Amino acid sequence: MNKVIKILALTGIRSEYDLLYPLLKGMQASTDYDLGIIVSGAHHSPLHDFSVELIRNDGFTIVDCIENLLYSDSLLGKTKSSAVLMGALAQTLARENPDFLMVLGDREESIIGSLTATYMNIPVIHLAGGDNTYPEGGNVDEQIRHAATKLSHVHFTMMEEHSTRVKRLGEEPWRVFTVGSAGIDRLREEKHLDTTELSKAMGYDISQDYLVLIHHPLSSSIEQAADEIRICLEQCIETGLQVFVGAPNSDPGSQEILKVLQEYSVSSQVHLYRNLKRNVFVNLLRNAKCLVGNSSLGIHEAPYLCLPAINVGERQKGRIAGKNVQFVPPNPIDIRNAINKALHNEDYRKELKEDRFIYGDGYMVEKSLEIMKSLPSKKELLAKKITY
Incomplete structure (x- = not known):
């Protein structure tokens, strides 16, 4: 035995x-x-x-x-x-x-x-x-x-x-x-929810196009964390779409990010969440038009979903990334241009299938x-x- x-x-x-x-x-x-x-x-x-x-x-x-x-x-x-x-x-x-x-x-x-x-x-x-x-x-x-x-x-x-x-x-x-990556296994295995089921689980109507924003502090530049998330939020709001924003990780600088998120939570476009059920979060990503911020999610898992990701700032720089990722500095013009490409360039979006399995099958x-x-x-x- x-x-x-x-x-x-x-x-x-x-x-x-x-x-x-x-x-x-x-x-x-x-x-x-x-x-x-x-x-x-x-x-x-x-x-x-x-x-x-x-x-x-x-x-x-x-x-x-x-x-x-x-x-x-x-x-x-x-x-x-x-x-x-x-x-x-x-x-x-x-x-x-x-x-x-x-x-x-x-x-x-x-x-x-x-x-x-x-x-x-x-x-x-x-x-x-x-x-x-x-x-x-x-x-x-x-x-x-x-x-x-x-x-x-x-x-x-x-x-x-x-x-x-x-x-x-x-x-x-x-x-x-x-x-x-086991993260790909998670995406493959999770049950699909339609927009009605997902809207009920989220408590918001998500039948319209929306963005997901997840932004974390960087250990070498924690003093910039608040400015970066503010710029990201402004450009996401500028699209006119709903924006679902996840809480940052627990690293130094996270509390400054949370202060900015609370400030913008009064906007009818901005919806904050701290901890979603697994199948809800996966389906939130499946139905999103674009992921903005600097989460490793954009590098490792978003390719499998053919989800465009705008990586803002220095965090994640140097990682092997698929065509779904656009690396941009934390300034309004570059972020806005990248979001527009992700939302409206159909040729670009078709290319994303080529790198779907870059981090696993x-x-x-x-x-x-x-x-x-x-x-x-x-x-x-x-x-x-x-x-x-």
């Missing part, structure tokens, strides 16, 4: 959890895995409407809730929050003693999780490593992502280019697997589950060798 693999997954924010969700769901449905979730960070915050409840409603076993997020909009606050997370996570891992810890991406959860587990001789599975961003002025996410790679033992990447970069960091090739889960069952012993996994 094969040994059941005990895996703990660490999540700290809704956007990251939604990318993990398809794989977590796959593990939960399999008798080969014993899955537990460690819920931390913004999941316990009103910023995202206490999204820990979503995880509970999804039926996963939560092995620990770590309330580490300080109410702060500063770099110091984020650093202290990370320190709190590490201390609490160590206690959880000592108690649960999993076979693997799973982390995703480039937030503090990935670096703190991989560092803590490595010190405790627990192999780490890192999702979405090998990606690359190089905004002017730098971005801490770039450093965190690659540092988490070096602290991890198994790598599930989204693209062959990412796998190549992970190997160039000195990781042994047998540890690196190109599986695609929607079957990341099946590939990953098979790989995890065939991984070598803990002793072999922990014995990392650098290849250069």
